[in-house]
Amino acid sequence: MRVLDIGEVAERSGVVPSTLRYYEEIGLIASLGRRGLRRQFDGDVLLKLSLIAMGKAAGFSLEEIAGMFGRDGRPEIPRDQLRVRADELQRQMVELRTLRDVLRHVADCPAPSHLECPTFRKLMQAASRERLVYRPSRKSPRTR
Amino acid sequence: MRVLDIGEVAERSGVVPSTLRYYEEIGLIASLGRRGLRRQFDGDVLLKLSLIAMGKAAGFSLEEIAGMFGRDGRPEIPRDQLRVRADELQRQMVELRTLRDVLRHVADCPAPSHLECPTFRKLMQAASRERLVYRPSRKSPRTR
DNA sequence: GTACGAATTCAAGTCGACTTGAGGTCAAGC
DNA sequence: GCTTGACCTCAAGTCGACTTGAATTCGTAC
Structure with missing residues (x-):
């Protein structure tokens, strides 16, 4: 090259x-x-x-x-670490989906206060069950 | 309460x-x-x-x-902002899926160097097309 | 009434991933 | 041969989201 x-x-x-x-x-x-x-x-x-x-x-x-790169500069990633990370991504996707649903619901729900909307509460609980909340955090990039 | x-x-x-x-x-x-x-x-x-x-x-x-909270402390989120964000999450999910696939492929591909594996290159290109790469970044939390 | 433990304040420190700025250097075009 | 502009170095600054530490103040239990 x-x-x-x-x-x-x-x-x-x-x-x-x-x-x-x-x-x-x-x-x-x-x-x-x-x-x-x-x-x-x-x-x-x-x-x-x-x-x-x-x-x-x-x-x-x-x-x-x-x-993840070997001395020669080529990718050299431990395979099982990759799989672990792939699985993490999988879980992360599930969380994002839940979150997306919550946001969409909140955007559309006509209830005066979401705190009183049963659907909202249900979604929140689902989110909690998935441990979407109260997680030690870590950085990753996002779109602006 | x-x-x-x-x-x-x-x-x-x-x-x-x-x-x-x-x-x-x-x-x-x-x-x-x-x-x-x-x-x-x-x-x-x-x-x-x-x-x-x-x-x-x-x-x-x-x-x-x-x-997103009004003066009374209750959620009070501009609805279209929420929808925008939900759509962003959607896109983020697609990216994560691609990425997950790349990782899984790399984990399983027997090619000596991924740089030479056509599947890898194809996935990378897909990732680029989705503009997975080269984006201005921003923070968001992750699991440890 | 005093010791204890949990909470307080405030300033400063931390972390990752860069960016910024001042001052310097070099290859190429005129 | 000199200007230009892109590059260089190195230290310091930035950003968000907290944490840490030292010195202090309470309420409660003994």
Whole structure:
């Protein structure tokens, strides 16, 4: 693959240079070297950045994501860890669905106070049963 | 409803006192007053805390959540904002599904390098098309 | 009446993931 | 050969959501 300098990588990936530098600093990506001052990257970095973005979307921290690449920079993820995470995503989806339903109900329910609406209360209870609430939290990205 | 002091609220809600104080400080919840030093809360606060937790799970910031309650402390959420958010959750679910599939594939694929596996590449492209990657990010909670 | 434990205040610290800013350097185009 | 503009470094700042710590104040039980 082609060699790209940081500006090109930034443009093609949508990841700004400061972030690319930061990623390099923490060892998440590696540059081939410099041309003058400019960092040069292997074209592969674009796919790697996609993986990183996906990992973030999946709720992995950068540190965890870094742990998923072997020394050669290729993905090297413990398979069962992946399955565990996939299952977590599955559960997360279920939660989101419940939540979506709650929001939709609240948007449509004509009851003066939701606190008195039985449907609302039922959904809330469902949410609690699923332990949607009162969970230790952790970060993951979202859309704006 | 009963009057609870902060310790009870903490115990029954799972939200620690320091967080309750913080929530009061930023105006997210209100105490009835004090008994000695101790904050007293209306029992309703428990449901409110559930709503707050749900809101967080939905990716609302505390500020946004605060905006969802009227002066009387009752939920008072702009309905179309709710629908917008529900739709966002919907999209988020689709992303999570794709991501889950990618993870499962990676876990099962025997190819030496995923970068060379056509299925992997296809899934990645699907993810990109869904704009799973390269999105401005924002916080939301996750399970540990 | 005093000791205890739980709650209080307030300022400061933490965490992850970046961004910002000041001041410096270099390759390419004119 | 000089300007330009994109890049560089390094330290410090930011953001949201809390937590921590030190010093203090109560109500309750003995």
